[in-house]
Amino acid sequence: MDQPKQVSAKQFALIVFLAAVAIQLFMLPGLVMRVTGRDSYMVMFAVMLLEGVNLFFILAILKRNPDKTCFQILTDCAGKIAARVIAVLFGLFAFFKLMLIIGEIHMFFAEAVFEEFSWNIMVLPLLMILYLAVRKTLRTIGRLAEILVPLVFISGVTMCVLLTPPIEFVKLLPVLEQGPAPVFESLWQFPVWYLDMPFLLIFLGNVKLSKKCVPGSVVTFVLATVMVVVMPLVLYSTHSDIRYLVNYGHNASRLTSHSAEMQEFGRFDIMLYCLWILGIFLHMCITFSALIVSAEYVIGVRGRRRTVNLCALAVVYVLSVTLFMRPDFLYGFFTGPIRLVVVPVPLLLPLFLFICARVKYKPHPSPYHHEIDKRRKKTRHETQKAPSQKG
Amino acid sequence: MKRAEEIVKKFADRACVTERELKIGKKSVRVLFKSAVADARLVGDLVRSLERYEERELHMEGLMRNAVYVAESAIIKPGKRAADEAVSAIVSGDAVVIAEGIPEFLEVSTRDYVTRSITEPPTSTVTFGPREGFIEDLRTNLNLISRRLKSPALAVKRTKIGRISNTEVAVVYLDNVAAPEVYQSVLDRLEKIDIDSVVDCHTIMPYLEENPLSMFAQVGVSEKPDVVEAKLSEGRVAIFVDGSPLIMTVPFILLEDYQNSEDYYERPTFSSFARKIRLIAVFLGIVLPGIYVAMQTFHFDIFPLRFMITVMTAVNGIPFSPLPEILFVILLFEVIKEASVRMPRAVGMAMSIVGGLVLGDTAVKAGIISSPAVMIMALSSIAIYTVPNQVGTLSLLRVMFTLLGGLGGLYFLSLSGLALLIYLCNINVYGASYLSPLTPLMPGDLKDAFYLDSAIRMKKRPKAIPNINRVRRGG
Numbered sequence: 001m002d003q004p005k006q007v008s009a010k011q012f013a014l015i016v017f018l019a020a021v022a023i024q025l026f027m028l029p030g031l032v033m034r035v036t037g038r039d040s041y042m043v044m045f046a047v048m049l050l051e052g053v054n055l056f057f058i059l060a061i062l063k064r065n066p067d068k069t070c071f072q073i074l075t076d077c078a079g080k081i082a083a084r085v086i087a088v089l090f091g092l093f094a095f096f097k098l099m100l101i102i103g104e105i106h107m108f109f110a111e112a113v114f115e116e117f118s119w120n121i122m123v124l125p126l127l128m129i130l131y132l133a134v135r136k137t138l139r140t141i142g143r144l145a146e147i148l149v150p151l152v153f154i155s156g157v158t159m160c161v162l163l164t165p166p167i168e169f170v171k172l173l174p175v176l177e178q179g180p181a182p183v184f185e186s187l188w189q190f191p192v193w194y195l196d197m198p199f200l201l202i203f204l205g206n207v208k209l210s211k212k213c214v215p216g217s218v219v220t221f222v223l224a225t226v227m228v229v230v231m232p233l234v235l236y237s238t239h240s241d242i243r244y245l246v247n248y249g250h251n252a253s254r255l256t257s258h259s260a261e262m263q264e265f266g267r268f269d270i271m272l273y274c275l276w277i278l279g280i281f282l283h284m285c286i287t288f289s290a291l292i293v294s295a296e297y298v299i300g301v302r303g304r305r306r307t308v309n310l311c312a313l314a315v316v317y318v319l320s321v322t323l324f325m326r327p328d329f330l331y332g333f334f335t336g337p338i339r340l341v342v343v344p345v346p347l348l349l350p351l352f353l354f355i356c357a358r359v360k361y362k363p364h365p366s367p368y369h370h371e372i373d374k375r376r377k378k379t380r381h382e383t384q385k386a387p388s389q390k391g
Numbered sequence: 392m393k394r395a396e397e398i399v400k401k402f403a404d405r406a407c408v409t410e411r412e413l414k415i416g417k418k419s420v421r422v423l424f425k426s427a428v429a430d431a432r433l434v435g436d437l438v439r440s441l442e443r444y445e446e447r448e449l450h451m452e453g454l455m456r457n458a459v460y461v462a463e464s465a466i467i468k469p470g471k472r473a474a475d476e477a478v479s480a481i482v483s484g485d486a487v488v489i490a491e492g493i494p495e496f497l498e499v500s501t502r503d504y505v506t507r508s509i510t511e512p513p514t515s516t517v518t519f520g521p522r523e524g525f526i527e528d529l530r531t532n533l534n535l536i537s538r539r540l541k542s543p544a545l546a547v548k549r550t551k552i553g554r555i556s557n558t559e560v561a562v563v564y565l566d567n568v569a570a571p572e573v574y575q576s577v578l579d580r581l582e583k584i585d586i587d588s589v590v591d592c593h594t595i596m597p598y599l600e601e602n603p604l605s606m607f608a609q610v611g612v613s614e615k616p617d618v619v620e621a622k623l624s625e626g627r628v629a630i631f632v633d634g635s636p637l638i639m640t641v642p643f644i645l646l647e648d649y650q651n652s653e654d655y656y657e658r659p660t661f662s663s664f665a666r667k668i669r670l671i672a673v674f675l676g677i678v679l680p681g682i683y684v685a686m687q688t689f690h691f692d693i694f695p696l697r698f699m700i701t702v703m704t705a706v707n708g709i710p711f712s713p714l715p716e717i718l719f720v721i722l723l724f725e726v727i728k729e730a731s732v733r734m735p736r737a738v739g740m741a742m743s744i745v746g747g748l749v750l751g752d753t754a755v756k757a758g759i760i761s762s763p764a765v766m767i768m769a770l771s772s773i774a775i776y777t778v779p780n781q782v783g784t785l786s787l788l789r790v791m792f793t794l795l796g797g798l799g800g801l802y803f804l805s806l807s808g809l810a811l812l813i814y815l816c817n818i819n820v821y822g823a824s825y826l827s828p829l830t831p832l833m834p835g836d837l838k839d840a841f842y843l844d845s846a847i848r849m850k851k852r853p854k855a856i857p858n859i860n861r862v863r864r865g866g
Binding site: 122129136140282 | 689690692693799800801802803804805806807808809810812813814816817824826829830831832
């Protein structure tokens with residue numbers, strides 16, 4: 001009676017867009033600008049290239065073996081113990097990423113929106129959202145993406161337009177004034193911010209594969225890349241070297257507030273941010289899903305999602321109102337040695353799973369079986385119809 | 392005749408059951424009926440035709456075929472529940488024939504209920520288009536729908552619900568369009584209902600809903616045969632309840648309430664415009680007070696400079712902070728609305744004027760509430776009435792968003808909007824997503840969702856509603 005609880009191909013393509021854009025546009029440019037200055041767009045391009053490679057592996061697994069989940073492949077290839085170790089590290093990365101996003105959201109609202117902000121209370125509804133979104137299946141996230149991604153896209157484009165005049169590309173010159181070192185430094189310092197594609201691994205085995213799935217995902221990813229690269233280009237070509245204007249993230253919000261005539265027209269850009277931030281919330285839900293799925297796999301429980309969910313949220317709550325509430329700690333922690341522990345697994349996991357799937361399984365006989373069936377039926381129908389048409 | 396006496400004994404007031412005794416051949420036959428709800432002329436015809444009937448070997452099958460000229464008659468087979476079934480038939484207005492030495496009973500429809508005439512339903516009036524509406528009589532309602540759908544595929548499955556009321560319920564669908572799993576699920580759910588009486592369709596509505604405690608309706612209701620006809624031809628299943636002029640339909644999706652029957656009787660371009668206006672109005676209706684409170688409390692800088700000066704001048708000297716102020720106006724409006732609905736019509740209009748104009752105007756002049764707050768609330772209240780079927784839900788959402796906007800500004804508003812979306816995304820009604828065709832996105836179905844395409848171009852039935860025949864028309 002109920003529809004299969006999978007994510008459709010369209011929804012997956014939109015999730016790809018969201019995963020590629022949400023953090024990269026909202027948080028990363030400001031940080032990268034502090035280190036790399038006007039060459040930030042190169043960092044963003046490199047980041048998207050890396051994410052693109054990861055997406056390639058994920059799509060390749062999805063197309064070849066659409067029925068296999070991430071942990072199924074891991075268990076079949078690496079054995080139960082190694083798979084659990086990898087799952088722990090993957091879950092840990094998801095957890096840290098979640099803490100980072102919560103910290104950034106705290107800073108955005110505490111700095112740009114509210115004068116007084118009691119985070120101890122304000123974080124509770126945010127955690128409730130996570131609970132609601134992950135309570136059931138990934139289909140909920142797919143459906144949400146279908147509604148929210150167009151809004152995120154429109155608000156992102158509008159923000160770019162708001163920031164645009166007057167563009168002077170000459171402000172981007174000279175290119176690589178201090179050599180390529182700052183670009184590499186940014187890439188080395190902020191991997192926790194930009195690694196988002198590995199979270200899409202949890203969608204393996206949960207996507208209704210159709211012919212349009214892979215091209216659709218590629219198109220949305222390319223679109224996201226253009227947005228992510230254009231953003232720092234526009235920022236710099238409009239406002240010159242803004243690295244001294246931004247402390248942590250939220251450069252865009254600070255810039256729009258300082259843009260000409262904003263006082264005259266009011267800060268309606270905040271409304272756009274609130275739309276945009278819905279995308280961040282949704283990205284958090286994906287990250288939290290990855291955490292919960294990994295935790296369930298590691299603990300080996302099934303059908304106790306509510307308990308696992310609540311326990312994880314309790315830990316997230318405690319840490320988000322204590323340690324990770326302080327921006328200096330947040331940035332110090334995530335640019336510190338911890339990244340060397342948690343980053344390699346999500347960075348290499350798509351590649352590892354891709355190799356495992358190729359070695360272990362044969363390609364699925366007909367990944368788009370329902371489409372093939374439909375085509376066969378159509379051909380049969382036309383063949384039957386043909387004589388009568390002639391007659 | 393012992394069996395007849397047993398049946399009569401089951402009635403608290405035995406005098407209400409009328410008995411007619413006659414003989415067919417040598418066998419004694421009794422006709423039992425309840426004169427208050429039975430048609431005396433039909434019963435008289437039945438008795439006369441039985442008296443004229445002659446057959447050597449009397450049996451109910453022959454009696455039904457050759458003596459009773461009423462189409463709706465049935466044989467009650469002998470068994471433990473036979474007497475109860477006979478009683479149920481008598482209380483419904485049917486006559487029961489009992490023949491000496493024959494174990495079966497014969498139930499003949501002789502019902503005669505007083506019904507009102509078919510009028511235009513007050514909840515869905517149209518300028519152009521059909522004006523007839525359903526009434527409280529099941530038979531009339533089925534007649535109205537059968538007259539519109541003259542198809543052998545129109546299936547009507549009847550059942551009785553209510554231990555005391557024995558209310559007749561009919562499940563109607565198009566056999567060659569509706570998905571079997573949908574109507575089967577409806578029939579199964581109805582089968583499981585065990586209650587005393589069915590006062591109205593709303594009594595059984597929660598049993599048909601996937602999530603009965605939700606504030607969102609998951610069963611559609613309509614008082615108009617043209618609407619039910621359209622829904623049946625899209626593959627939905629209609630549930631008719633005797634005594635209710637409202638016909639329930641499933642599967643129900645959120646967007647259905649935004650579609651007005653008049654949309655289909657206007658030019659599609661105008662209907663599309665009207666639908667967008669409705670959507671915008673609903674959005675404004677539920678969110679505008681919340682945004683206003685959030686802006687005044689936390690984000691004053693969002694207002695453009697000149698607008699900010701106007702608002703600040705207007706709210707200057709108001710004793711309440713924005714949240715209590717707007718909540719007070721909401722309360723005021725809800726009280727006026729509630730009183731105007733319940734008041735006798737003669738004083739209703741006068742009281743509305745006193746409540747709306749005098750009270751509001753005086754409160755503003757007295758400096759208790761500000762004029763922007765009254766204006767925002769007036770706009771919001773009018774806006775939510777563009778979708779009358781959802782006024783209750785939208786009013787509650789408005790209060791919720793206002794509270795959250797006042798407590799946590801745009802941050803809480805964004806989160807509550809997302810929570811609402813997550814909640815709606817999780818609702819599935821009889822295989823249809825509650826938010827379809829928006830999600831899962833069905834581009835073909837959008838032709839009759841946010842806008843209305845020409846009927847010529849709507850070649851297929853909605854994909855969102857499970858059906859077994861997607862082709863709506865050829866060519």
